[in-house]
Amino acid sequence: MRWLNYFRSSQRNTARTAKERLQVIIAHERQGAAGAPDYLPRLQREILEVVRRYAEVSERDVKVEVEREDGYEVLALSVALPEETTHALR
Amino acid sequence: MSKIIVVTSGKGGVGKTTTSAAVATGLAHRGHKTAVIDFDIGLRNLDLVMGCERRVVYDFVNVIRDEARLNQALIKDKRVDNLYILPASQTRDKDALTKEGVQAVLDELDQQGFEFVVCDSPAGIEHGAHMALYFADEAFVVTNPEVSSVRDSDRILGILQSRSKRAEEGLEPVREHLIVTRYEPTRVDRGDMLSVEDILDILAIPLLGVVPECKSVLQASNAGVPVVLDEVGRAGQAYKDIVGRYLGENIPQRFLQPEKKPLFKRLFG
Ligand SMILES: Nc1ncnc2c1ncn2[C@@H]1O[C@H](COP(=O)(O)OP(=O)(O)O)[C@@H](O)[C@H]1O
Ligand SMILES: [Mg+2]
Numbered sequence: 001m002r003w004l005n006y007f008r009s010s011q012r013n014t015a016r017t018a019k020e021r022l023q024v025i026i027a028h029e030r031q032g033a034a035g036a037p038d039y040l041p042r043l044q045r046e047i048l049e050v051v052r053r054y055a056e057v058s059e060r061d062v063k064v065e066v067e068r069e070d071g072y073e074v075l076a077l078s079v080a081l082p083e084e085t086t087h088a089l090r
Numbered sequence: 091m092s093k094i095i096v097v098t099s100g101k102g103g104v105g106k107t108t109t110s111a112a113v114a115t116g117l118a119h120r121g122h123k124t125a126v127i128d129f130d131i132g133l134r135n136l137d138l139v140m141g142c143e144r145r146v147v148y149d150f151v152n153v154i155r156d157e158a159r160l161n162q163a164l165i166k167d168k169r170v171d172n173l174y175i176l177p178a179s180q181t182r183d184k185d186a187l188t189k190e191g192v193q194a195v196l197d198e199l200d201q202q203g204f205e206f207v208v209c210d211s212p213a214g215i216e217h218g219a220h221m222a223l224y225f226a227d228e229a230f231v232v233t234n235p236e237v238s239s240v241r242d243s244d245r246i247l248g249i250l251q252s253r254s255k256r257a258e259e260g261l262e263p264v265r266e267h268l269i270v271t272r273y274e275p276t277r278v279d280r281g282d283m284l285s286v287e288d289i290l291d292i293l294a295i296p297l298l299g300v301v302p303e304c305k306s307v308l309q310a311s312n313a314g315v316p317v318v319l320d321e322v323g324r325a326g327q328a329y330k331d332i333v334g335r336y337l338g339e340n341i342p343q344r345f346l347q348p349e350k351k352p353l354f355k356r357l358f359g
Contacts, residue, residue, distance in 0.1 A: 018288075
């Protein structure tokens with residue numbers, strides 16, 4: 001249970017972690033890209049439309065996430081396909 | 091011209107209303123004619139912190155809508171001369187504030203000889219917060235030593251620099267001052283709370299003062315007495331320093347180190 005130790009260990013300087021996280025997020029937000037890009041909801045809808053041509057999926061089965069690292073962004077899409085169509089698509 | 095001070099933060103619950111009440115009371119106490127306006131339409135609180143909730147008849151929105159005159163809505167403080175409170179309305183929609191309406195009220199306060207107008211901003215970065223900061227000459231940015239609060243303060247600073255009247259008209263920028271509240275030096279020493287230096291590194295605006303976490307704040311708000319009138323508590327002293335520094339006095343920063351309790355208190359307190 002590593003995350004438990006995270007809180008227990010008095011060695012861990014959480015204030016330093018807080019500062020580092022803040023420096024990253026604030027540098028990013030000051031560049032004007034406050035938060036996630038605003039086309040995400042539309043992107044999600046359109047991807048859903050395409051996937052629906054092949055399989056029965058609902059709004060909830062599509063997840064769009066943005067992850068930020070120091071110098072770049074990762075856009076992660078995941079679509080949960082229903083069991084029976086998984087084969088057909090392969 | 092009266093000086094317009096907005097007390098703002100982005101995040102809610104960080105101490106804006108406490109600070110607005112304390113700073114306005116402190117300024118008035120020092121002899122400056124001061125009004126404090128509650129911009130938190132629909133969720134008024136300043137009247138409670140100032141202890142005048144039972145004297146509210148008309149409010150800010152009534153004045154903007156010409157349903158009452160400013161003098162009918164302004165509540166004169168009973169403890170401190172030169173201090174007036176303009177309460178927010180409790181029920182109306184928050185879009186009731188318009189630039190023109192707010193401007194008219196500020197102009198009238200100016201004509202009545204108010205030296206300072208303190209604007210207590212609602213949380214968020216929406217309309218109400220925008221209206222509270224739009225006309226500001228000075229911004230007191232209230233920040234807690236906590237990641238979400240620091241981030242929100244940075245966003246508010248961005249808005250001050252781009253969407254205030256001063257920014258829009260290309261005038262001299264709004265003067266920014268940092269007030270760190272609910273500070274706990276013992277936790278900073280232990281490494282589990284951001285230090286004032288950390289916050290200054292990130293926000294890079296001048297520090298006006300640090301208000302320690304202090305139970306006198308809750309006691310003061312229970313009683314409806316602005317905490318700056320409390321001579322004993324640390325928070326009251328911190329706010330007194332803040333007012334003095336703002337008025338140009340050279341007062342060294344305090345409350346950055348853990349309180350040294352007398353041995354007796356350490357053993358039994
Ligand atoms: N320095 C402090 N020490 C302890 N409690 C505080 C301090 N400053 C504010 N508080 C408490 O924090 C809460 C939120 O304060 P408030 O001024 O209403 O914040 P805001 O107007 O930003 O929402 C209140 O319960 C208040 O008593
Ligand atoms: Mg408030």
